[in-house]
Amino acid sequence: MELKDARLKLMTDVLSGVKVLKLYAWEKSMHSRLSKIRTAEVIQLKYATYCYSLMEITFSSCPILATIASFTGYIIVQGNPLTPQVAFITLMLFGIMRISIYQIPKLIQEIINAKISLNRVQDFLKESEIPDIINSMEPTAENVIVQFENANFSWSCSVENENSEISQPVLKQLSFKIHEGELIGIVGRVGAGKSSLLSSICGELYQNGGKFFRKSPISIAYVPQEAWIQNLTLRDNILFGKGYNEIKYFQTIESCALKDDLKMFPAGDATEIGERGLNLSGGQKARVALARAVYHSADLYILDDTLSAVDSHVGAHIFENVIGNDGILKGKTRIFALNSISFLPKCDRIIVMKEGNIVDCGTYVELLARENETFTELVKELAIKKKNQTEIDDAIAEEDEDVLNELVGAASIREYIRSISTNSAGDLPSPLYRRRRTTSSSNPPVTPVSFHHSISHQHDDDFARLIDDEEIGSGKVSYKIYWSYAKVFGVPLIIGLFLILFIFRNIFESVSQIWIAKWSSFNSSSANTNDIENLEIFAIFALSSCILGGVSAAIIAIGAYKASKKMHENLLFSLLRSPMSFFDTTPLGRILNRLSKDIEKMDKEVPKTLAFSLISFSECIFGILMSIYILPYLGIISVIMLIIFVFGVRYYTYASVQIRRLTSKAWSSVASHAQDSYIGVNTLRVFGVQERFMDQMLQKGVKCTESDLAEITSNR
Structure with missing residues (x-):
């Protein structure tokens, strides 16, 4: 959090003074400072992901260890034979428990994040406020x-x-x-x-x-x-x-x-x-x-x-x-x-x-x-x-006149001045003249009617608008975006991760269940040695599946580390080298939203979503293959269900992606308003318009909440 705050604080300073930064050619220097902070931030993120992976291995192993302990007590201590009824009911019960236990690492992480956020909010709320003015005396005169x-x-x-x-x-x-x-x-x-x-x-x-x-x-x-x-x-x-x-x-x-x-x-x-x-x-x-x-x-x-x-x-x-x-x-x-x-x-x-x-x-x-x-x-x-300023102004004026005299002659100067004085203000030939004319105070008075006509002339909205509305895409996400992330993530890593998940992890998990089925199907009183050997084989396959799951999570952490660092570098490089016209037409809050919330999602949500997607996909495919192996006629039903599922996912993806885009746009508006209010907070308080700006912030906050609620609902 501290490194993220430091990065965003420096980024805010850079964006606020981007014109000075470009005039002095400080892009490389600022890029280096921001990259240094970002590198430290991502390293901490990588270590946190390793800890999360270790915690995930620990909690995902608990149901398997509990299953092994239950089978050991049931078979060896009590001397009962393992029947299919006992074996699969036990696996089902511990499988249900496994789903709940699997959420514990996520819950712990969310609790930690919530505690950190609450402490930060509490520290902010505990800061002293500007006290209301209380008159401590009576005036010595009425006026x-x-x-x-x-x-x-x-x-x-x-x-x-x-x-x-x-x-x-x-x-x-x-x-x-x-x-x-x-x-x-x-x-x-x-x-x-x-x-x-x-x-x-x-x-x-x-x-x-x-x-x-x-x-x-x-x-x-x-x-x-x-x-x-x-x-x-x-x-x-x-x-x-x-x-x-x-x-x-x-x-x-x-x-x-x-x-x-x-x-x-x-x-x-x-x-x-x-x-x-x-x-x-x-x-x-x-x-x-x-x-x-x-x-x-x-x-x-x-x-x-x-x-x-x-x-x-x-x-x-x-x-x-x-x-x-x-x-x-x-x-x-x-x-x-x-x-x-x-x-x-x-x-x-x-x-x-x-x-x-x-x-x-x-x-x-x-x-x-x-x-x-x-x-x-x-x-x-x-x-x-x-006196010095007057002398400088006079010297500049004389210099300008001498230069013009040398270029076009005195007669031409008078002609030139006469010509530009008749031009409309929008067609002034020189910014210098435009500035001087702007500051002139010797214009003849005009009536409100003529004045209103002169400053409220008909205009095109394209000329009136400076800040462009934030454009949001529509439809599905382009495959180019997925490919760009895959390249910075590391294609070999993704292939290796997929093979580990798809082949070895699911093979070990499936073999452990098949072994239980074969073992329990004998339904005879075997010697304790055979039961122990069978139990050992089951434990090896089941625990190997958990370990491979942890290894895959670590690989995701490495790839996500590389991707986060590279994507931020690319964004920062393009941003610092964008022309001033971009910064003139893009609100600061919109840029900061890209560098805060969107980067945070790329750091935390994308790796988890990637891991969950690969695990779910591999488990789904292996589940279908195992079902077809046991009951071949399920293949037809599986194909039909798969087609229905694909169409459902397509419609869901369109809606979900669009909601996320709207949410991002809503948060950009909140960031811009908060930034603007923060800069002018003294003016707001003196004019007494805090309530109006708070209402505007609440309205924008409601839109964000509605977008978040729609996103959460769509994920159910």
Whole structure:
């Protein structure tokens, strides 16, 4: 389990950053690390299979040993002759017991797996939860929305006793208050505690001393530093479960500088966004997350460095039209962590942070007048940073113009710019121009009607969709798949295994029963020596059959070890070398489902199913041959029953395989939803939509349960 968790954790990290991995050509390095973990995992799996085989030999030998002991006591101790009635009734009774005993190893293994799973779930459930916000003080004024008084906060606490062992505070001795309708700017160097302060207001940190107040009830909208985008259409990402209001939606899109971006998308706001916003730029993701918060119409807005991902003129547009006191959020309480000197004078108050402490608080003019060292140095750094960035932008612009002048001349440039300015956004000739046009904020205002027409133009579903539905096969499994597994399993091993099972194991088992029949048919009082010899011969054949069964199980373990390792290697090799278009259109949960549940089935279920199938097939064939040998006319009945059985198996196989495919697809959906919810859990909690996402997970879980139930029922 630990190795499997380590492999899946590393695989999740690889898939989450696959673009960076490919840019740095780290495929071989990651492939090597994953293969190393997988090899250790499969070795443990092989040893576990050996133990299971030994246990299977032990339990399957118990009925035979019991039969031998019974015959010994009946013949030698009591001195009774072995008659057919006694012999075959005894064999039948112990045969019935053998079927039950044969299930004991499987039962033990399932109990062990269940115990491990329950312990893991228990450890997870015993983890501490984020406590509900409990106001420990009364506000000092009526219009106070948030207030701290010597408050300390930390990111974690002890599971055993949340009140005794709390981790080191990341926020210390906070004392300030925020009034309704204020625009509060939070500044500080990297690691000063700005994001932690915002998280404490959201209720994501543990309070460790002091007093805290947050107005209740209150609705909060949160824009994290790293935007969380769902695998939905762009409109659904912005609405986030809210009802559609055209005018409000239009104002939100216009204010967040998304209008030109929507024109570029092939299906407007109906364009599907990939997982984690894969088909959006960093600035677009930040603006979509901001638009979601704006459309939410909350009382308190918490913005964590929202404008750092956008260009300076786009940031100015957003601040003026959204965040600032003249924007659509005017009158709302806004707490804004920022790293730009341009917006500091426009904040009502500024909180200066350093190493988790608030070192000063006041208006921009007041802070400059106090000549606070931390704030003064920070302002200088931000001013230098802004100046350098401006110089770089100007230099790049001059360089671009010089290159174009050399290529086509000034007149041609004007012609070129005039031509591309008349093109539709979807036909822009250059990604660079497309980006610059996207970030422009100087477009003339449009009415809701014309705006709605421009972003909701008619489109083909093929253009709107990005993520393809998971395709599931139909009908029987191709023989090529069986052959591909046979090749990695080892064809010589399969042939050897089949011969051992089909010939020797069943010969020994059949001979032992024939020997009992011959022995008991004499029905005479033989000497004890003859009975002992007959009993020894029976024991040799019967125990040899059990030993061969164990050897065949060990061979299956060796072949399954080779097959599991090779199949995973092939999958990993193909996956890491797939183009980015594959990862853009395939949900992460779907890929992880292939690497977790499907690999687990290949590791555990396929070898057992293979062994059971070969044993059942060989026993069935030998049983039919033995019946025909004893009663020849049973051959006709056997052929008829075999034909009926073959047709029944064909229909069963179609249904069973299709149910398994549906089950796999249902679990992929669960994995994708769980992964998406886990990444955006902070946003979900702040927006208060946990119940909606839990309901969605329950609905997906019900589909999985229904598929599992159908699979179990079909196997009866």
